[in-house]
Amino acid sequence: MMATPTHTQFKFLFLSIKRSDTTAKPCRIAVTASNEHDARLMLVRDYILSFAGRLPAQEVAHA
Numbered sequence: 001m002m003a004t005p006t007h008t009q010f011k012f013l014f015l016s017i018k019r020s021d022t023t024a025k026p027c028r029i030a031v032t033a034s035n036e037h038d039a040r041l042m043l044v045r046d047y048i049l050s051f052a053g054r055l056p057a058q059e060v061a062h063a
Contacts (some may be wrong), residue, residue, distance in 0.1 A: 012031050012054055
């Protein structure tokens, strides 16, 4: 029997600009979290964020 995770994790993708750099170019940042709010909380202090996507974060088993 397989164990079911209690909290599903996702990989959230954001287009971001560093707050402290006025000449910064947008770059992609990925973070793993259970929801978008938690993902943003991890990054919002240092970056201005624009949501770009959400992917499952579970590993794929190849037979």
